Amino acid sequence: MIRLAAVGDLHAGLDSAERLRDQFDHLDDQADLLMLAGDLTQCGEPGEARILAEALARHSLPRIAVLGNHDHHGGQPDKVRQTVEAAGVRVLEGESVTLQLDGLRVGVAGVKGFGGGFWGRCGTDFGEPEMKAFVRHTQAIAQRLEAALRGLEADVRIVLLHYAPIPETLEGEPPEIFPFLGSYLLAEAIDRVGAELVLHGHAHRGAESGSTPGGIPVRNVAQPVIKRAYNLYRFDSERLLAGSASLA
Amino acid sequence: MQTHPPDDPYLVAHIRERLATDPRANVLDIEVEAQGRQLILRGPVASPERRAAITGLVRELAPDYETVDRMTLVGSREPRHAEDVQ
Numbered sequence: 001m002i003r004l005a006a007v008g009d010l011h012a013g014l015d016s017a018e019r020l021r022d023q024f025d026h027l028d029d030q031a032d033l034l035m036l037a038g039d040l041t042q043c044g045e046p047g048e049a050r051i052l053a054e055a056l057a058r059h060s061l062p063r064i065a066v067l068g069n070h071d072h073h074g075g076q077p078d079k080v081r082q083t084v085e086a087a088g089v090r091v092l093e094g095e096s097v098t099l100q101l102d103g104l105r106v107g108v109a110g111v112k113g114f115g116g117g118f119w120g121r122c123g124t125d126f127g128e129p130e131m132k133a134f135v136r137h138t139q140a141i142a143q144r145l146e147a148a149l150r151g152l153e154a155d156v157r158i159v160l161l162h163y164a165p166i167p168e169t170l171e172g173e174p175p176e177i178f179p180f181l182g183s184y185l186l187a188e189a190i191d192r193v194g195a196e197l198v199l200h201g202h203a204h205r206g207a208e209s210g211s212t213p214g215g216i217p218v219r220n221v222a223q224p225v226i227k228r229a230y231n232l233y234r235f236d237s238e239r240l241l242a243g244s245a246s247l248a
Numbered sequence: 249m250q251t252h253p254p255d256d257p258y259l260v261a262h263i264r265e266r267l268a269t270d271p272r273a274n275v276l277d278i279e280v281e282a283q284g285r286q287l288i289l290r291g292p293v294a295s296p297e298r299r300a301a302i303t304g305l306v307r308e309l310a311p312d313y314e315t316v317d318r319m320t321l322v323g324s325r326e327p328r329h330a331e332d333v334q
Contacts, residue, residue, distance in 0.1 A: 003330060015297045023324050030326070042298075043274040073274065197333050204277040204292055217333060224277070224292035227323035232330035239334060 002101050002237055005030060007230035008037025008162065008201020009222040011070060012052035014045075020055035023229045028059055030232060032101050036089070037201035037221050038068025038112060038162025041080060049080040053087035062099050063089040066110040068162035068202060092160065094144030096152050102237045107154025111145045113163030113186050113200070114138040117179030142185035149193040155240045159190055161200040168210030169220035170203045187212040197233060263287070263309055272301045278319065280306070288316045296321070 005027060012020060027034060034056075041048035049071075056063055071080045081091045090097055092110025099106045116123045116138040125135045149157065164170055164182030173181060181203050190198060191214030198216055204224035211217050221231050256262075260280045267273045267280070275298070278291040287310055293299045299319055306315045 011294050013295070013298065015295065019295055019324070026326055042294075043271060070274065219331075223294075223324070224322050229324045229326050232327045234330045234332050236332070236334060 002033065002104055002106060002156070002235040003031045004033050004035060004158070004197075004233040004235070005230040006035040006037065006199050006219070006221045006233065007223050007226065007228075008199070008220075009039040009068070009204060009224065010036065010052065011039055011042045012048045012055075013042040014047055014051060016048075017051050017055065020052060021058070024055060024059060027230070028061055031230075032061055033099065033106065034059070034061055034063045034230070035108070035158070035160050035199055035221075036063070036065035037160060037199050038066045039070040039201060039222075040065060040067065040084060041071050041074075044071045044074030044076060044080055046074075046076060046079045046083050049083035053084050053089070056084070056089055057087040062101075064097060064108050064110065064160060065089050065091050066160050066162050067091065067093065067112050069112075072112075092148075094141065094148055096148040098152060098154050104156060104235070104237045104240060105154040106235075107152035107157045108160055109145060109148040109152060109157065109195075110160035111141055111148070113145075113161045113165070113182060113202075114141050115163065115180045116183035116185060118167045118182070118184045121178070122184060123179060138183045138185050142183070142189040145186060146189035146193060149190065149195065156197075156235050157193075157195040159195045159198040161186060161198065162202050164200050164203055164206070164218075164220065165190060165198060166210050166212055166218050169200065169206050169208070169218055171207040172205040173203050181206075187214075187218075190214070190216060196235070259287075259310060263306060266309055267302065267305065270305055273298070273305050275302060278302060282313070285313055286316050287313045288318055290318045291320075292322045293319045294322050 165186035201222040
């Protein structure tokens, strides 16, 4: 049995040390792997990243993260990434990692993602350079995600995002801002390759559960949505190794 | 700092912009509703300190309004069960 803990949108600030320490107090007893779905910091300052890094350094389980839009706000996403990685957290940006847990190869492909909107109500690669740049940015991100997923050789594949791949897990947010919360291009990339679970954050007023058009479960683990320290997901190692993985 | 006269039709937009960009807050998901001479704040906040920073900033921006805090603290209790993904 593999137990995955996941949460997004921790928004660590300079005053968050005690909150984060308490939040992950029993993590090592409850999970084998921790995933953080972006917005690790409040405004992307390295000092904030250090607060989170210190809280996470106390734990021995593998920890994987992607950055979010807040982590870019301070103009130093590389420093945020380096600070968190110095605590043993693996940050993915269009990359993948494979871990051996309970005899299972657990593959994780991660990318922050970006906006653009969803089928029928989305931006297009047309018009002003700024508009084209917006759309092409997400296209490039989706291509990197697809390449990272294709590169995985794993018994279970998990996708870690900050932005949403589907509109279902945005229900509760004003529909006018859906284009700023995610893009169908992310779901399309995932459905082309396949995965067992997709996790994202970013949409604080969204819904917890949905699935891609291809049927892959999607979970919005933004902390304001799940209203918990983290969510737990279990994978049955024996069943997966027997090759009978199917969507519950 | 720009303050806003009563009945400024752009008040809510400007407050939301400042809540996003002011380093004391940097929040994107706090709803601001103007009702008469009240500004009602709704949405999740990560900590009491952040809540105080947000209400303080709104009071600075709109001193002629009453700031009403209806924000909620984000839950952080540990999970009681796990979802089985197969």
